Every structure is written in C-alpha cells, then in structure tokens.
Amino acid sequence: MELYQGEKIDSLKVEQKSYLLPISTRNLDAWVRLAIAKGVEDIQLLLNRPYLASYVFPYQLLFHGSSSLKHLALCDCILRQPPPDFDGFNNLRSLSLSYVTLDQIFMAHVFSNCLLLESLKIKNCHGLTHLNIVGDRLSDLKLSHCGGIEISAPNLVSLEFCGDFSSIISVTTSPRLARILADVERMRPAVHSCLASFPELETLHLQYRDGGYRLSQISSDITFRNLKQLSLNQWQSGTFDHNLDHLKSVRDLITAAPLLEEFVLTEYTSRFPDEIRYNVECSGSFTHDHLKRVKLQRFLGNWYELEFAIWIMKNAAKLEILVLTSGGSAYDVNLEKWIDVRDRRKYPSSWKQDMILLQEKLEQVKTNNARIIIEFMLKQN
Structure with missing residues (x-):
C-alpha cells in the first residue's frame, strides 16, 4: 500500500x-x-x-x-x-x-x-x-x-438491540421510531409496554430463548397501534403445556396489533410423534381484518402448532396465504445477518399422510380463499 x-x-x-x-x-x-x-x-x-x-x-x-x-x-x-x-x-x-x-x-x-x-x-x-x-x-x-x-x-427510525x-x-x-429488532434475554411484561409506547412502530422482530423466560402474557390494555410486520424467533425446550402457553401469548400479541399484515414465527423445538392426530379445539375468538400473510417456520406438526394454525385460519378474515414449513430463513440480531433455519432432519415418508390430514383439517376451518402451503423434507423410499 x-x-x-x-x-x-x-x-x-x-x-x-x-x-x-x-x-x-x-x-x-x-x-x-x-x-x-x-x-x-x-x-x-x-x-x-x-x-x-x-x-x-x-x-x-x-x-x-x-x-x-x-x-x-x-x-x-x-x-x-x-x-x-x-x-x-x-x-x-x-x-x-x-x-x-x-x-x-x-x-x-x-x-x-x-x-x-x-x-x-x-x-x-x-x-x-x-x-x-x-x-x-x-x-x-x-x-x-x-x-x-x-x-x-x-x-431515530431503526433500533437493533441485544441484551436485557x-x-x-x-x-x-x-x-419516528418505526423498526425494532431485538434479541431479548428476558421477555418481561415491561418489554411489551416499552415497545408499544412507540406510536410509529411498523416492524418488530423479537428473538428470545426459553430458559424460564418465555414470552409473557400481554396485558389487555397494550396496543401496537401501527404495527404492520411482526416476526418472532424462539428456542423452545419446554413441555407441551409450556409450548401451548407460549403460543397463547403469541396469539395475544397478534390480537394487540389490529393493523398487522404479516406475521412470521420461527420456533426451535422438537417433533413429538403422533401428537398431530389429537383432536384439538381452538379458543380465543376474534376477527383480525388486516392480517394477510402468515408463515410458521420449522413447523413440525405438533398438536399445539396445529392449534395455533387453526386459530389463524378461523380469525384472520383477510388472510391470503398461510405457509407451514420445516425450513425458512430468519434474521439473527446478534449475528446481524439472515440465517437458514431449516430443520435438516428428513422425516419418514409416512409423515406425508400426516401432512395430508393437516391440510384437510385446515381447509375445513378456513373462512376465506386463503392459500395453504405445507412444505416438509421427506425421506425417499
């Protein structure tokens, strides 16, 4: 030089x-x-x-x-x-x-x-x-x-944050703060209150690990008035009940964002055999008039995941597309880049029947012409 x-x-x-x-x-x-x-x-x-x-x-x-x-x-x-x-x-x-x-x-x-x-x-x-x-x-x-x-x-328009x-x-x-991407160590109720305090917030990305600090219940008086895009990344390690409680909190978060148009959920969890065949009823009825695109990444067909997908189909009146995939990509706030989040395990070809049953179940409950796309990597015979 x-x-x-x-x-x-x-x-x-x-x-x-x-x-x-x-x-x-x-x-x-x-x-x-x-x-x-x-x-x-x-x-x-x-x-x-x-x-x-x-x-x-x-x-x-x-x-x-x-x-x-x-x-x-x-x-x-x-x-x-x-x-x-x-x-x-x-x-x-x-x-x-x-x-x-x-x-x-x-x-x-x-x-x-x-x-x-x-x-x-x-x-x-x-x-x-x-x-x-x-x-x-x-x-x-x-x-x-x-x-x-x-x-x-x-x-300030954009904030990226890692830590407590x-x-x-x-x-x-x-x-003017419109975009927040956060890797949060503890999902306390105060976090929701802080995030909801920004009137122009349109894009919110949260990633957090279970470790006893799952997404806490959303207070009924919290509203994300202008939120259009929401993505959540969570590393799960709990029981069925634990994971179902988490998805109920996710449901409440969507409910608190009346103008939400796009939602992406990425969960790092495990597949539990045969649970997809459980007869699961949805709860928490309301109508969301703006939600159009939903993507559930690393979807493994667990019964609580099915419960959540059914709730989306029943309550998102303007839904255009629902994608359930074992793959996908997500932004990692700590690494500051997009990463491939696909579950690299190839599932038995017998699961193809499970996917057909899942598609049929969702088709039965949908209330509009939304497309349903299910993507899994199956082993070749």
Whole structure:
C-alpha cells in the first residue's frame, strides 16, 4: 500500500480474519497515515487480536481541522480519551464499534462533537458503565450488551438491540421510531409496554430463548397501534403445556396489533410423534381484518402448532396465504445477518399422510380463499 501513487483514497478496509496472522501496529499506523493524507472518507479496521495488545487508534494522525473521515468502523481496538482540541471525528456520519475498549469520556466527546452522526453501532464494548445517547440526526442505532442506556434522538427510525431490555432506562423524543429488532434475554411484561409506547412502530422482530423466560402474557390494555410486520424467533425446550402457553401469548400479541399484515414465527423445538392426530379445539375468538400473510417456520406438526394454525385460519378474515414449513430463513440480531433455519432432519415418508390430514383439517376451518402451503423434507423410499 505504501507504493500507492494515486491522489485520493476513498476507503481503507483492513480485515484480520485469523488471530494466527496478526497485523503489526507499525503497518496499521502506516496505512492509516497514508489513507488520511489522501483524504480517506471510510476507514474499517476489523481486527482479531485476542493474544496481542489491542490496536490503539492513532488520534494524532487526524490532522487538526482537515479530516475528511465520514465513516469509521473498529473491531478489537482501543479508543483512549481524545485530546482536548481533537476534531478529527467531527464529520462522521457513521460510527461502528465492536469489542472496542473505550470509556464515558470518549462517548461524551462523540455526542458533543459528532453532530452529523446518523448511524451508531456499539457491540460488546468494554469500559462503559452507562450510555447516554444524544443525537439530533441519529436515525440508525445498534446496541449489544450495553448497560444503563438512555436515548434521546428525535429522528431515530431503526433500533437493533441485544441484551436485557431492562438496561434501557429511557427512550425519549423518538416519535419516528418505526423498526425494532431485538434479541431479548428476558421477555418481561415491561418489554411489551416499552415497545408499544412507540406510536410509529411498523416492524418488530423479537428473538428470545426459553430458559424460564418465555414470552409473557400481554396485558389487555397494550396496543401496537401501527404495527404492520411482526416476526418472532424462539428456542423452545419446554413441555407441551409450556409450548401451548407460549403460543397463547403469541396469539395475544397478534390480537394487540389490529393493523398487522404479516406475521412470521420461527420456533426451535422438537417433533413429538403422533401428537398431530389429537383432536384439538381452538379458543380465543376474534376477527383480525388486516392480517394477510402468515408463515410458521420449522413447523413440525405438533398438536399445539396445529392449534395455533387453526386459530389463524378461523380469525384472520383477510388472510391470503398461510405457509407451514420445516425450513425458512430468519434474521439473527446478534449475528446481524439472515440465517437458514431449516430443520435438516428428513422425516419418514409416512409423515406425508400426516401432512395430508393437516391440510384437510385446515381447509375445513378456513373462512376465506386463503392459500395453504405445507412444505416438509421427506425421506425417499
């Protein structure tokens, strides 16, 4: 890179995928120095140094009053307290920090000086005891395992969150928040109240693990007034009764979203033989006038899953399509990417008859012309 003769460098990306091939601090400094001297706007230092001292970001290389840096992404680095007159980050539009060591003074500097900041990510960083996020232009926020969070961002539109939702102390002046994706450690009733407090919330994705903290009952006074898209990912490990109680809570959540149009449920559970043949009656009748598309992923034909599918067919008056599939894909908030969630087991071909019975049962209870699609991977004879 030192031999580069061009007048401009738009972006610098250094990605160290293996800790067995460390990049020296000397080389990193040299590359950052050259990029900054040539007007770089985007720097990504995605390092992996578990057995070496983390790279200390060199503030001194950002010349006073001349930084063109607009986007900065750091992984496994150290951000120490900046000099009193440091203005090298003042033009930042996006800041992404993963596994970075920093402190309250640095974050206070960011919110006081980075007035153009639109996107912020703080993931598994060290040294923060609390986080007071302020930004008039901040629209996209990603937080993972941060504590003592207070948010004041009037133009915030999207929030991605991993951790204990109770660590969010307050969210004020965010009337435009329309999208929330959360990996929640504990599904407490307070979580529902917080989520329902955003009047413009249209898209909600929740993922959570059983572990005794299943989706809690939805209070009857909670309404998601503008919610259009809802997706839930849950790792189940309970009994039939436990799983049925969870689906009842999911039913209540759908009921609390009168404008909901699309619902996707992904459950990581087990198939229990022959339970699909149980005679199950639905409960909880009401009419949902907007729900059009429902997809139940990793559907295994358990009786409580059938109970839920029947309830959907009976109560979604405008339903257009119901998909029951052992496969599918879901967004993983922690990994920040879409993943394949298919159940890779191939089921006995004898289950084909079970699927036919399931289709017939659903056809009997449907109240409109909704399409019913059932997809399973069956073993070949």
